[in-house]
Amino acid sequence: MGNRFQDTDSDTESGTDGVTAATTAAMVAERFAQGAQYIGGRLRPGTSGREHAVVDPATGKTVHTYELAGTADVDAAVAAAREAFPGWAGATPAERSEALHRFAGVLAEQADEFARVESLQCGKPLKLSTEFDVPGTIDNTAFFAGAARHLQGQSAGEYSGDHTSYVRREPIGVVGSIAPWNYPLQMAAWKILPAIAAGNTIVLKPAELTPLTSLMFAQAATEAGIPDGVVNIVTGAGRDAGEHLVGHGDVAMTSFTGSTPVGKRVAEIATSTVKRLHLELGGKAPFVVFDDADLEAAVHGAVAGALINTGQDCTAATRAYVQRPLYDAFVEQVAALMETVRLGDPFDPATDLGPLISHAQRDRVAGFVDRARGYARIVTGGEAPKGDGAYYRPTLVADAPQDSEIVQAEIFGPVLVVLPFDSDEEGLRLANDTPYGLAASAWTRDVYRAGRATREIKAGCVWINDHIPIISEMPHGGYKASGFGKDMSAYSFEEYTQVKHVMYENTAVIRKDWHRTIFGDR
Ligand code: NAD
Secondary structure: OOEEEEOOOOOOOOOOOHHHHHHHHHHHHOOOOOOEEEEEEEEEEEOOEEEEEEEEEEOEEEEEEEEOOOHHHHHHHHHHHHHHHHHHHHHHHHHHHHHHHHHHHHHHHHHHHHHHHHHHHHHHOHHHHHHHHHHHHHHHHHHHHHHHHOOOOOEEEOOOOOEEEEEHHHEEEEEEEEOOOOOOHHHHHHHHHHHOOOOOOEEEOOOOOOOOOHHHHHHHHHOOOOOOOEEEEEEHHHHHHHHHHHHHHOOOOOOOOOOOOHHHHHHHHEEEEEEOOEOOOOEEEEEEOOOOOHHHHHHHHHHHHHHHHEEEEEEEEEEEEEEEEHHHHHHHHHHHOOOOOOEEEOOOOOOOOOOOOOHHHHHHHHHHHHHOOOOOEEOOOOOOOOOOOOOOOOOOOOOOOOOOOOHHHHOOOOOOOOOOOEOHHHHHHHOOOOEEEEEEEEEOOOHHHHHHHHOOOOOOOEEEEOOOOOOOOOEEEEEEEEOOOOOOOOHHHHHHHEEEEEEEEOOOOOOOEEEEEEOOOO
8 A cells, every 4th residue: 555645746725825835935036035155144145156956855846046155155154253253252141142032032933934944945844844843943042042141160169279270161263063954944053052152153054955944044143133253154065165164274163963974074174173073973773662562652653753854864763673572563553554644745734744855865765775675575665656756655674684784774764674673682782783873762661671771772862662852951962973972952052162271379379389390499
């Protein structure tokens, strides 16, 4: 049985209240007529001489064309951020906090517009942008508005007897950040907010495919009264604009979210210029179902966790390990539930699942599944529906060996692999058996099993009886090849600061005791 596949012509009036891809594209054309670089508080065109098209993946139609940033645009953005730094770093925490509170208010006023543009450039169902991406971003902004007043050194006191020591946390300077295309608005928020809350200024390079909501986010910062140059966006290609930003001598820190292979290249460049580095990389999250789990909850959790954002989520459930007594029922019920998911126009409120980000990504996902046909069983899906959009049906793959490509590699599409296990030890060992360690979940009603899973699974987040929820107060980041550093939470806030030890001599004695190591008794 296939999925119900609806008309994907986004020009139709399938959206509510005239909200369609076409009306949203018209809004985008007007809004970005001046260009797609946001430097020093205003939009301008890029100077690379190369055009790039933002394409609606639901139809394959071009939404907006803009000139990519070249290295000169990166230089201009870094110069603007450098100029804005002393003033912003010198603002009081209360001043920065107030500006961020206003920023959250501007975002809330423009929530509908943000959701529409995010859906248009990514192909996300409007209900996902409206209920997840946009409110998550507003909440993050409100969180960092609060956090801005709570930056603390950990200690102050007379540790040597004759001295008073304390710790200052200072902004680092200009931060250069690079973001991927899967959650462009949230990624912009995760990069920009902790950086500026701590008093840094920033240049963000979003992915070329999805620059629009990052630009809108920066414009909203300006509307909220955040000074020009504090938030700058360069919309260029990775190879030139991206590498130039990472290697720039005036950039003090690189924060990168993207794939592990590109992260390695970014690390090489950042290391050679001695920068602080923060890497949020790929994932291949395990989903471990013990034999006492609530099967219905696990089945719904697996389908939702695998298909969110059409599987283009670094924490998506990708490998379900199911203890033998539940295995057959789990496979059957997950396949049946996947087949009820409705693919269609992202602007249609009835749509559950949108297209992949591009036809290239769809073909890449199909390639993984096609190669797996030689060694595994495609239980459902495994094909693209007819039509112009970059859609791919929800896919369940069984009987693949643990060391096969489909189990080990990050696919970044609506594909779940399911494998059986016998002992608890085996399930946890298999869960840890990939290079990645970003997120994982364990499903059980046994508190000891749950505790063991949280201790033994090597991942930056382990959920018990759920998979996917994130909250602004808690850190997001990986183990192993999923990178290092944290987004969101007070942990990320601290990473955007420099720790300085200040030590005061308290006695006014001219000849200190320790001077004997130089002068002896003289
Ligand atoms: P990608 O690595 O291809 O690109 C990410 C960004 O890096 C883009 O802005 C791109 O232009 C830029 N880039 C490409 N080559 C570059 C280079 N040589 N130097 C500097 N910048 C360069 O990733 P993607 O395809 O955009 O996104 C999907 C990947 O992102 C997946 O691997 C996913 O797991 C990962 N991701 C991770 C997290 C996390 O929090 N760990 C979150 C979201 C996405």
